[in-house]
Amino acid sequence: MNILFTLKEGMINLKRARLSAVVSILSISLALSLIGISLLAGENLRDIFDRVYQQVEIEVFLQPGVNAGKIKQLRKKLARDTRVTKVIYISREKALEEFQKNFGEDLSTIIEENPLPASFRIILDPANASPKLIEKFVAQISQYPEVQEVLYQKEIINFLHKYFRIAAIAASLFALLLFVVITILIFNTIRLTIHSRRDIIQIMRLVGATNWFIKSPFLIEGMIQGIAGGIIASGILYLFTNLVRDIIFPRLLVPDYMNWFLLGIGIFLGWIGSYISVNRYLDY
């Protein structure tokens, strides 16, 4: 197989159906940009949610009579738990102080003894902050004999998690749709290129070119389209992300892998699209 000849014929291919190829590449770029934007939206939404989760405190109120040694032991156990990011001990005195700060009333003047229990405030690792995992964690903690009650903002977490899931599913469906669109775009352009070169293909067949020899330039063409689409999409997203950062949302996260990801998808779908097209229209 003669690489140079294949490449030369591939160039002639591109010239023949040039406009269709340009149109296809532009459309692929748009679709990949949309995928990139979905990805960005997803990552940033997750980031925002993570930060919300990081502020979710689980308050573990201890039984009134627990002694200092037990408390220290429990604290160690909690700190060692991989799901836990931070543990703060709030002694009964501290709790009273906070109460006074928050409500401006001096409890000690009303009742003789401090009625507030000691507690731990626990912040979980965001990776473990899904409603189910939190619930499991809370159930586990509640088992300890030292623990009286465990409280956290259950409703907010459930709410956020539910909508995050809906958004994630919607974005995935949208991305899947775009994958299909890209594949069809490439499929169609290759089909048209094959159509515009059917005379030359017929002659190739006639003089005994192998099927593989006839097909390969079209596969290469499909992948080039995918690559070009990926590069243009990366450029569009570069401008887009800079604009968004400058104007509305300076904290915008841009995952490092994004450009490679778009390029990879471009190549992958380019190959699939041209492969299907070639096998549909160029098989005996």
Place this chain on the structure above:
Amino acid sequence: MNILFTLKEGMINLKRARLSAVVSILSISLALSLIGISLLAGENLRDIFDRVYQQVEIEVFLQPGVNAGKIKQLRKKLARDTRVTKVIYISREKALEEFQKNFGEDLSTIIEENPLPASFRIILDPANASPKLIEKFVAQISQYPEVQEVLYQKEIINFLHKYFRIAAIAASLFALLLFVVITILIFNTIRLTIHSRRDIIQIMRLVGATNWFIKSPFLIEGMIQGIAGGIIASGILYLFTNLVRDIIFPRLLVPDYMNWFLLGIGIFLGWIGSYISVNRYLDY
């Protein structure tokens, strides 16, 4: 001219280059959706900025010796100005009170006389809140003999305005690019349909069909593509806006004219694309 026959041949057109048409319509939908999203982003950005501008106060400090009558007169004049939304008068006493609240110090214990001047706080109509107009307004106010000094957050306004303009220009360029892409998409599909029907067109020419008769089905086809693209884009945006409202940004503004606008652009560009294509490939 026989409408029924034209429509029948138009249907055959659509069947012939079906895949290309579907691909084209999908791509047009994506492009129109992006235009719609830009539009939404623009409208909402403007809305947010308007609300920022609505909070911009212009502080007009008055000369020390101005009497109550003159102040009342000035207040009336300001209130009558169409650019002004709200005027609040801050007397010298009120200013002192605020100062004490903000800084916690009782000025009257340090110095004998109240050193603070009386002032107006003016809020402008957002439509007149561009940096230039504000500057003009301020210059005008400063002319009054009763006025000592006019202060406002010049830097913030300039900053916002500058980026809003950059965003608007970028979005317009992007939309223009998308207009071109849509036109090329339709141009290309019509070109391919013409190509796939060149036998039948040759025969039509041969037996004496008028040029208009040959062209019109392709123009109709282009417009149908634009309409279909517009409808699909409206659907996508409907889902998109509802999702955004539910999850991230409940205040999302959706202009009423948006769907009609997208449909209009679709038809308009469909007509242009097919018109160029038809005149390029179907003229003698």
Place this chain on the structure above:
Amino acid sequence: MIEFFNVSVKSKNRLILREINLKIRKGEFVYLIGKTGAGKTTLLRLIYMDLIPTAGNVLVDKFSSSNIRKREIPYLRRKVGVIFQDFKLLPDRNVYENVAFSLRVIGKSRREVKSRVLSVLTQVGLNHKRYHKYHMLSGGEKQRVAIARALINEPFILLADEPTGNLDPEASKDILNLLEKINKSGTAVCMATHNYKLITWAPHRTLLMEDGFIKQEIDPDNLNQILEL
């Protein structure tokens, strides 16, 4: 009826036709012969104004190539019937539809079309096969369909570019007979061909082209001289 005045056609600095002067009268039958590339097809294209000469003037009926407007050309085409070696029919439609198509396309209603199509199909002897699909027809029958289509607007002339090139001798003879019959009923015929045998079967005025001009008009009596080639 048709007249060429000093007609030349140039393409990319090459003269394809040079200074052609020619007159085809009402109801005439003319053969065009000559080697490949002599310019026969080009000459025919000038008549149905698929091509406008670079110099000189072609007169067809009341139309003149030097001042015809683009949008008048369709109306000229309705007065000139054209048939080709490769038939140029629509393979996805049957006989009736193929012939009807050319009337529908010029805006005739379905009812007007029907009687006219049936009468033309009778004329070419295909009425009994009017609902046959394209691929069920022999080459000779396909060419008859093409002739029917060319006749439907009652043209004053029928142009034929190697109409028997894809036909066997028997079918060729049939087609020639049909063209003669049409010619006898008053329609002029101008036919480019490589098949000199046709000329011996039905001798008519014969123009020999060579290298872009009309080299000579061959005397029907001297026909045998060319057949010796």
Place this chain on the structure above:
Amino acid sequence: MIEFFNVSVKSKNRLILREINLKIRKGEFVYLIGKTGAGKTTLLRLIYMDLIPTAGNVLVDKFSSSNIRKREIPYLRRKVGVIFQDFKLLPDRNVYENVAFSLRVIGKSRREVKSRVLSVLTQVGLNHKRYHKYHMLSGGEKQRVAIARALINEPFILLADEPTGNLDPEASKDILNLLEKINKSGTAVCMATHNYKLITWAPHRTLLMEDGFIKQEIDPDNLNQILEL
């Protein structure tokens, strides 16, 4: 060399070829004649395996239609040269490139190609026009280019489907002479034609097809009987 055993071809419930038995020997020259639709083109397509029979078996060289694999077909094609009425050349390339193309396509290097192409072009008498553009060639010359391309892999048989259909009598005779010369140097030739005059010029074994089968083998002495048609 080539053998047909009870070969039938069916398409949409219609028999295009029926029970063909045929043997073409090494170095033979065979004419295929018959009306349009008789099945000549179909028979030729079976030989270069553009079509696989629905019944029976076609043997070509060491390949058999009943068990050939798709990916072996290109190697069969390199042993069989094919030419057509419409030449099937690439109009955007010159003579040399058109012929060289078929060698490049099967993976030969530029150097190997050159000497082989020049020798074949000499054989068909076109060496001096090897850099001429396609549109500068006459019909006869185009057909020579097609023949050169078909010969380049030294096939054992040359299949020709109406190779003179678009040529004038003089050019047709030239092509026939070239095919005879090629045949004399050992390559078999199988040619479908409507031009019976060729057979009188160069009489060879002649098969008359009708309605999908080989009706008779015509005795070269009785040729005049068909020419009377």
